[in-house]
Amino acid sequence: MSGGGRGRWAGLAARPLVVALLxxxxxxxxxxxxxxxxxxxxxxxxxxxxxTREHLWLTVVATLAVAxxxxxxxxxxxxxxxxxxxxxxxxxxxxxxAVPAYGVMVLLTLRFGVGFRVAAVALVxxxxxPVLRNVVTGIGQxxxxxxxxxxxxxxxxxxxxxxxxxxxxxxxxxxxxxxAMVIGAGVATLATFVGAGGLGDIIINGIKLGRTPxxxxxxxxxxxxxxxxxxxxxxAERALSPxxxx
Amino acid sequence: xxDRTDAGRPMLRLRELTKRYxxxxxxxxDRLSLDVAAGELMVFVGPSGxxxxxxxxxxxxxxxxxxxxxELDGEDVTHVDPNRLRRxxxxxxxxxxxxxxxxxxxxxxxxxxxxxxxxxxxxxxVDEMLELVGLDPAEHRDRYPRELSGGQQQRVGVAxxxxxxxxxxxxxxxFGATDPLTRERLQNELLRVQAEVRKxxxxxxxxxxxxxxxxxxxxxxxxxxxxxxxxxxxxxxGRPADPYVKRFVGAGASLKRLHLVRLDAVPARPFPTARVTxxxxxxxxxxxxxxxxSVLLLDAAERPVAWVAxxxxxxxxxxxxxxxxxxxxxxxxxxxxxxxxxxxxxxDGAGVILVDGDGRFRGVVGLDEVMxxxxxxxxxxxxxxxxxxxxxxxAEGAA
Numbered sequence: 338m339s340g341g342g343r344g345r346w347a348g349l350a351a352r353p354l355v356v357a358l359l360x361x362x363x364x365x366x367x368x369x370x371x372x373x374x375x376x377x378x379x380x381x382x383x384x385x386x387x388x389t390r391e392h393l394w395l396t397v398v399a400t401l402a403v404a405x406x407x408x409x410x411x412x413x414x415x416x417x418x419x420x421x422x423x424x425x426x427x428x429x430x431x432x433x434x435a436v437p438a439y440g441v442m443v444l445l446t447l448r449f450g451v452g453f454r455v456a457a458v459a460l461v462x463x464x465x466x467p468v469l470r471n472v473v474t475g476i477g478q479x480x481x482x483x484x485x486x487x488x489x490x491x492x493x494x495x496x497x498x499x500x501x502x503x504x505x506x507x508x509x510x511x512x513x514x515x516x517a518m519v520i521g522a523g524v525a526t527l528a529t530f531v532g533a534g535g536l537g538d539i540i541i542n543g544i545k546l547g548r549t550p551x552x553x554x555x556x557x558x559x560x561x562x563x564x565x566x567x568x569x570x571x572x573a574e575r576a577l578s579p580x581x582x583x
Numbered sequence: 584x585x586d587r588t589d590a591g592r593p594m595l596r597l598r599e600l601t602k603r604y605x606x607x608x609x610x611x612x613d614r615l616s617l618d619v620a621a622g623e624l625m626v627f628v629g630p631s632g633x634x635x636x637x638x639x640x641x642x643x644x645x646x647x648x649x650x651x652x653x654e655l656d657g658e659d660v661t662h663v664d665p666n667r668l669r670r671x672x673x674x675x676x677x678x679x680x681x682x683x684x685x686x687x688x689x690x691x692x693x694x695x696x697x698x699x700x701x702x703x704x705x706x707x708x709v710d711e712m713l714e715l716v717g718l719d720p721a722e723h724r725d726r727y728p729r730e731l732s733g734g735q736q737q738r739v740g741v742a743x744x745x746x747x748x749x750x751x752x753x754x755x756x757x758f759g760a761t762d763p764l765t766r767e768r769l770q771n772e773l774l775r776v777q778a779e780v781r782k783x784x785x786x787x788x789x790x791x792x793x794x795x796x797x798x799x800x801x802x803x804x805x806x807x808x809x810x811x812x813x814x815x816x817x818x819x820x821g822r823p824a825d826p827y828v829k830r831f832v833g834a835g836a837s838l839k840r841l842h843l844v845r846l847d848a849v850p851a852r853p854f855p856t857a858r859v860t861x862x863x864x865x866x867x868x869x870x871x872x873x874x875x876x877s878v879l880l881l882d883a884a885e886r887p888v889a890w891v892a893x894x895x896x897x898x899x900x901x902x903x904x905x906x907x908x909x910x911x912x913x914x915x916x917x918x919x920x921x922x923x924x925x926x927x928x929x930x931d932g933a934g935v936i937l938v939d940g941d942g943r944f945r946g947v948v949g950l951d952e953v954m955x956x957x958x959x960x961x962x963x964x965x966x967x968x969x970x971x972x973x974x975x976x977x978a979e980g981a982a
Contacts, residue, residue: 486680489645489753490694490743491669504684579684581727 349575352568356561363557370550379542379551385558392535392562395453395525399460400518403468406461408510411472412498423473430466438463438524442531456525456533463524464517471513475506508578515570522563536562593618593654594750594783595642600651602637611637612808614651621656621750622781628794629804629811629831635787638808639753642785643672656750670697673744673752673782677759679736681728687713687739688724694747712742715776734765738772745780754786758793770796791832795820795839803828817843821964838921840960841953846923847916849956851937851946856881859888859903866903867896879936880907885943887913887936913938916945920953927953 372380379385414423442459449455479502487497529537536559543552595618602612612634619625627635640646642653644665652661660668673694681690688709695705710720716738728736737757744752757773758766770793777784788794794801795816803819805811805827812824820840823829832839855873857866859880870878870893880888880903889907900906912926913936926935927950934949 480678482676482678482680483682485645486674486676487682489643489669489674489676489680491666491697492693493666496697501682581684581686581729 349568349571352564352571356564356568359557359561359564363554367550367554372550375546376548376550379539379548380554385539385554388534388536388539388555389558389562391533392522392525392528392537392559393566395456395460395528395533395535396518396522396562396566399457399464399521399525400514402457402461403464403517404514407465407468407472407513411469411476411510412503414469414473415476415502427466427470427473430469434463434466439527439530442527446531451532453528453533455531456528456535459527459531460521460524464521468510468513468517472506472510475509475513476502478509479505504579505582508574508582511570511574511577515567515574518570519563519567522566523559526559592621594621594623594656595619595785596652596654597638597642598652598654600638600641600653601649602634602641602646603649609807610649612641612648615808615810617802617810617813619783619785621783624777624784624786624797624799626794626798626801627785627787627804628789628791628798628801631789633804633806634808635802635804636755638804639755639785639787642751643669643674643753645669670694670747671749671751673747673749675737675740675744675752675754675757677756679728679733679740681736681739681743683728686725686727687718687731688720690728690739691743691746693743694749698747708746712746713739715745715779716742717772718742732765733761734769737761737765737769741773741776745776745782750783752782752784754784756787756789759788766793773797792839795842803831821960822967837957837960841921841924841957842919844920844956845916846914846918846920846935846937846948849920849948849952851948852952854879854947856944857891857903858883861903863896863899863901863903863906866891867893867899870896879910879944879947881944884941887938887942887944910936912936913942914948915940920956923948924953 367380370376413419414426438459441462442455445455445459449458483501483505484497487501488494492500525535526537526540528535529541536555539555540552540559543549543555597615597617600612600615601610603610615634615638617625627639629635637646641648644653644660648661652659654660655668655671681687682693685693691709691712692705695708700708709724713720713723718735718738723731723735723739728739731739740757744754758769761769774797786797788797798816800813800815801819802813803811803824811831812819812828814822814824817840819828820832820836820843823832823836829836854875855869856879857869859882866878866880870876870891877890877892880891882888887910889910891903891907895907912930912934914923914926915938923935934947937945937948939945
């Protein structure tokens with residue numbers, strides 16, 4: 338167990354190192370390139386930082402919104418009164434999951450115009466279901482004997498939820514959120530098509546203008562954002578998972 | 584068996600308790616009425632599906648009764664707030680139900696915290712409870728449940744159930760998931776703890792042997808919670824109320840009854856003794872004159888040392904140290920006839936030596952004494968059967 342714990346921390350320490358190596362490599366490679374004026378308009382610190390910030394912001398806001406929606410919804414779907422309808426609700430939401438995020442964005446744009454909010458809503462729609470499913474699974478896998486023991490000791494339903502069901506569901510819920518966030522970081526590149534900026538701008542520019550250094554820069558930064566978010570998620574999992582549970 | 588109940592005041596009164604589940608035409612529990620006296624350990628025993636667990640869960644209203652009433656210590660609790668009620672009733676389940684993300688100490692502290700005790704009192708209570716169930720608080724308090732063995736976890740479960748000092752304890756197959764050795768240890772532990780705390784306990788089991796061992800009284804459940812018989816273990820074994828109970832008690836009822844008789848119920852027979860320091864020649868005279876042809880040697884503190892027969896004294900040794908057959912088969916008066924029989928069969932069968940708490944010689948119990956007692960039990964049962972048959976006959980005659 339202590340060995341496993343050490344391995345987990347070692348894995349956590351390696352992630353930022355990989356990001357640093359990627360960024361360092363990109364910088365060295367760009368220094369060796371002769372950048373023309375068009376490329377220089379994109380590849381400069383101000384612009385890159387702004388795009389990265391937009392990208393991160395979009396992903397994080399969407400993930401927080403997903404958490405804010407999926408947690409209460411998942412709790413509701415695991416209450417005795419609604420437990421039986423949970424599979425139906427998940428199936429209906431599963432249809433939404435099958436629609437490509439790009440399609441959702443375009444459809445939303447037709448109705449609400451372009452911008453950050455439309456991109457965020459599309460991202461939320463895209464990752465709500467997997468997270469919700471993990472919340473339902475996470476609470477559902479709590480041993481019914483523990484719930485009965487809690488009730489038998491005189492804990493109210495709310496106390497059983499807060500002190501038994503939710504803490505024990507944390508690892509599964511956080512794993513779902515983390516996965517959704519990392520996938521979201523990739524999907525967020527599509528935000529460029531609805532004028533919401535982000536690293537997608539750089540990648541699309543690189544493709545449209547046929548400038549390889551621009552394309553590579555956008556892609557590597559996007560990968561680094563995903564890796565960094567995944568790392569942050571892993572740290573959160575490690576910190577928030579209840580002790581005493583393997 | 585000593586009477587553990589105080590004046591029979593019922594701590595629990597179940598009246599016409601009924602549970603009907605929707606979609607089932609027959610009730611799971613049908614108009615069950617039963618009193619459990621304060622300080623009594625009542626065992627519900629019966630095959631699976633007989634409604635014994637449903638009945639248990641109606642007492643703390645994890646299952647709401649369809650009709651009927653429950654009284655706790657003279658108060659009708661059928662309609663009070665179930666959460667408050669449950670904090671007054673300890674609850675132990677088979678799977679222990681320890682919360683894996685809380686330490687042992689935090690688990691035990693759950694009910695006292697729900698009751699709003701000040702934290703210093705909670706801390707003291709946690710340590711007291713862990714000690715009560717035989718776990719060193721300093722060593723176990725801060726560990727997590729999965730770091731303990733199954734038996735230790737079940738002890739923590741009992742400690743947790745007792746922590747709020749409830750007058751009543753409900754135990755649902757508490758030892759069902761443990762191996763036979765651990766189960767026996769935990770059963771003994773429960774009897775020891777119960778002798779100390781004297782709670783009113785209702786324990787559910789499907790194991791008749793467990794029921795006999797633990798129960799002050801046993802409620803034998805038949806189908807749909809029909810109470811086939813309620814009585815002391817001796818009554819259930821010796822006078823089963825009907826063929827169902829007889830079948831359920833099973834074979835070997837006579838042997839099982841020996842579990843219920845303590846050695847002090849049987850007259851120990853005196854036996855010629857001598858001191859290790861006595862003159863060997865005098866001891867030989869004693870051996871020759873004794874009926875059994877042997878003498879028990881005692882040390883200075885009157886503790887049995889060895890059996891000495893005539894063969895051991897020819898030729899006559901200079902002193903008696905190390906002479907004879909070591910007297911190892913000793914039991915105290917708290918042991919049961921079953922233990923005595925076990926020891927006799929395991930040794931040469933001559934008998935067991937009865938000693939007091941300090942190991943001093945009190946007498947000898949042999950096979951004859953045990954058989955005499957068994958014969959007495961049989962005669963008693965027969966008298967009851969005859970009386971019952973006579974009563975039945977006269978009732979039929981009247982009808």
